[in-house]
Amino acid sequence: MPQDIQTFSDALAINTRGQLNLELRIQFHGRTEQEIHLNSVPIVAPFTLAQFDLLEPIELKVELTDFDEGTSAVEIEYFGINGLEVLPRYHHLASSGGSYIDKLGTWRFQIAPRFYPWYHAISGQGWIA
Amino acid sequence: MLKNTFCSSPWFHVRVTYDGSFEKCRWVKSADHTDNIQRTSLLQYFTGKEMNQFRSSLIQGQSVPDCETCYYQDQFGKVSGRQKQLLKSAVRTDDFVNSLLSSPHREDFVYSNSHNGETTRVPTDLQIDLGNLCNSACIMCDPVASSRLTQDYNKLSQRSSLFIKPAQYQSWTENEAVLTTFLEQITNAKYIHLLGGETLYNQAFYKICNQLIDTGRSRQVIMGTTTNGTIYTPELEHIIPQFEEFHLGISIESVTALNDYVRYPSDIATVLANIDRFIALRDRYAGLHLTLRITPNLFTIYEIDQLFEYMIEQRITAESCNILHKPECLRMELLPRDIRSEVIAKLENLIERYALAKHHVTNVRNPHLVDQVNADTIIDYVEFLRNYQEPENRTALESQLVEFLKAFESLRNNSILDYAPRYTDFLRRIGY
Numbered sequence: 228m229p230q231d232i233q234t235f236s237d238a239l240a241i242n243t244r245g246q247l248n249l250e251l252r253i254q255f256h257g258r259t260e261q262e263i264h265l266n267s268v269p270i271v272a273p274f275t276l277a278q279f280d281l282l283e284p285i286e287l288k289v290e291l292t293d294f295d296e297g298t299s300a301v302e303i304e305y306f307g308i309n310g311l312e313v314l315p316r317y318h319h320l321a322s323s324g325g326s327y328i329d330k331l332g333t334w335r336f337q338i339a340p341r342f343y344p345w346y347h348a349i350s351g352q353g354w355i356a
Numbered sequence: 357m358l359k360n361t362f363c364s365s366p367w368f369h370v371r372v373t374y375d376g377s378f379e380k381c382r383w384v385k386s387a388d389h390t391d392n393i394q395r396t397s398l399l400q401y402f403t404g405k406e407m408n409q410f411r412s413s414l415i416q417g418q419s420v421p422d423c424e425t426c427y428y429q430d431q432f433g434k435v436s437g438r439q440k441q442l443l444k445s446a447v448r449t450d451d452f453v454n455s456l457l458s459s460p461h462r463e464d465f466v467y468s469n470s471h472n473g474e475t476t477r478v479p480t481d482l483q484i485d486l487g488n489l490c491n492s493a494c495i496m497c498d499p500v501a502s503s504r505l506t507q508d509y510n511k512l513s514q515r516s517s518l519f520i521k522p523a524q525y526q527s528w529t530e531n532e533a534v535l536t537t538f539l540e541q542i543t544n545a546k547y548i549h550l551l552g553g554e555t556l557y558n559q560a561f562y563k564i565c566n567q568l569i570d571t572g573r574s575r576q577v578i579m580g581t582t583t584n585g586t587i588y589t590p591e592l593e594h595i596i597p598q599f600e601e602f603h604l605g606i607s608i609e610s611v612t613a614l615n616d617y618v619r620y621p622s623d624i625a626t627v628l629a630n631i632d633r634f635i636a637l638r639d640r641y642a643g644l645h646l647t648l649r650i651t652p653n654l655f656t657i658y659e660i661d662q663l664f665e666y667m668i669e670q671r672i673t674a675e676s677c678n679i680l681h682k683p684e685c686l687r688m689e690l691l692p693r694d695i696r697s698e699v700i701a702k703l704e705n706l707i708e709r710y711a712l713a714k715h716h717v718t719n720v721r722n723p724h725l726v727d728q729v730n731a732d733t734i735i736d737y738v739e740f741l742r743n744y745q746e747p748e749n750r751t752a753l754e755s756q757l758v759e760f761l762k763a764f765e766s767l768r769n770n771s772i773l774d775y776a777p778r779y780t781d782f783l784r785r786i787g788y
Contacts, residue, residue, distance in 0.1 A: 229453065231357050231359075232357065232358050232359075232417075232453060233357060233358060233417045234358060234415070234416050234417040235358065235362070235415040235416070235417070235456075235465055235469050236469060237358070237417075238358065238453055238456055238457060239457075239466065239469070241453065241457070243457060246454055281454055281457055281458055282457070282458060309451065309454065341458040342458065343446055343448070343451075343454060343455040343458035343459070344446045344458060344459065344460050347443075347446035347448075347455075351719065351722045351724060351725070352443055352446070352718065352719045352722070353443055353444065353719040353721065353722065354444065354546060354547065354578065355444060355445070355446060355460055356364075356367075356368035356369070356441075356444040356445065356461075356480045356481050356546065356547070
């Protein structure tokens with residue numbers, strides 16, 4: 228994203244597509260079967276780099292379909308956007324209140340409506356006027 | 357570059373000054389005011405020509421002369437008013453364009469961009485100057501903000517051209533009808549900062565707070581005010597818990613008697629005892645946020661390490677409205693070089709002892725980041741002291757300094773040498 232724009236009109240002319248750079252690192256502990264999606268994109272590798280539109284909501288979804296109780300799990304080791312850490316720092320905002328998934332069913336982490344205002348709120352940057 | 361000049365403040369903020377004149381921003385000091393709360397409503401001013409032009413200039417990326425104070429702070433990496441206001445639009449200066457385009461106020465900027473700066477928004481962030489009734493006469497203050505200093509300036513203007521005889525004005529809040537009408541206009545306010553004079557002496561402070569409490573609005577309002585720390589009023593214990601948050605700034609320049617010279621005629625023991633009482637209140641009410649309001653000058657900067665250590669120990673942050681530039685002769689940039697080096701060394705020592713590191717916190721009122729904010733503040737001052745440029749008119753300003761101090765001391769029968777003995781050689785050299 229160019230930072231040397233001169234006017235607000237210049238900013239509006241920037242294509243927002245691909246301006247969110249996501250980094251996702253997953254650790255698979257033991258035997259697990261799962262489907263992972265970043266928005267609608269299926270994720271299979273333990274390390275993923277992806278780009279999304281700046282104004283798009285983001286959803287990371289893990290559906291754990293089989294695992295060995297007590298010995299296996301899917302762990303979101305790191306999830307960051309544009310260099311800002313989201314997980315594990317804000318793991319309490321996930322649907323099950325953590326980023327270590329060891330229960331059958333669907334685990335979700337949602338960022339809406341836009342990443343930057345969301346991050347502003349959750350990182351304690353104060354009130355919006 | 358837009359990144360260095362843009363501010364979102366005029367999309368949500370306006371200030372009402374002591375005589376009721378409107379001001380574009382709490383950090384702006386315009387020479388002329390055309391609109392006044394006694395004739396023009398808050399919304400009329402906010403959507404009127406002056407504010408439209410202001411918004412239009414900012415959105416076109418112009419460097420606005422009225423915003424020089426913030427641009428100056430930005431140069432030294434301090435958290436300027438501009439950065440604080442941008443944060444209220446969720447705009448970060450470290451990722452400016454992305455956060456600007458994602459801002460909850462984006463559509464408002466878009467509207468203004470295509471409508472010559474007009475806006476459909478209403479002001480939600482207000483600074484209201486209640487009047488200049490004040491028991492202090494701080495040497496760096498302006499008579500417009502202190503009734504006691506007004507008396508001093510009236511006398512001093514007959515002795516020295518450095519002191520302009522203050523214009524007579526009536527605080528707008530003394531007009532009951534205007535105040536009542538104004539209170540009806542602030543129903544959309546989310547943040548209200550009430551300033552004096554000494555606000556805790558001003559009845560308008562209690563009237564506004566109680567009106568918001570009685571109408572049930574206080575639960576949705578963050579109230580802020582600043583006191584000089586010389587008084588404590590139990591009524592605050594009723595008022596503070598009624599607001600969503602209450603931000604109380606306490607003005608102090610030093611934890612030693614130097615404070616009494618600068619913030620004349622304070623008594624530092626009383627001020628520190630009152631701060632203890634406010635800290636005890638903070639322990640009872642989670643919504644109470646305390647800050648020290650500091651405006652270091654060339655004398656108080658010498659002891660600022662002690663003040664910073666006090667802040668670290670009390671877990672209380674400090675905010676500067678700006679880097680002091682008026683009166684010019686009190687600017688930190690006039691420090692003699694040997695003392696400048698000494699101050700830097702003392703602060704470096706403090707940084708080392710407490711293992712402080714820079715965190716770049718912009719929301720300086722986040723109660724969970726007190727230690728980080730303090731570290732940033734201390735490091736910012738070291739950076740400023742290392743990097744500022746000495747004024748070109750240094751000799752003239754030093755002469756002014758002597759005249760300025762001597763004038764006040766002739767009324768107060770005191771001497772800076774008793775409060776800042778380290779400056780004796782310097783002051784003697786410049787003719788004190």
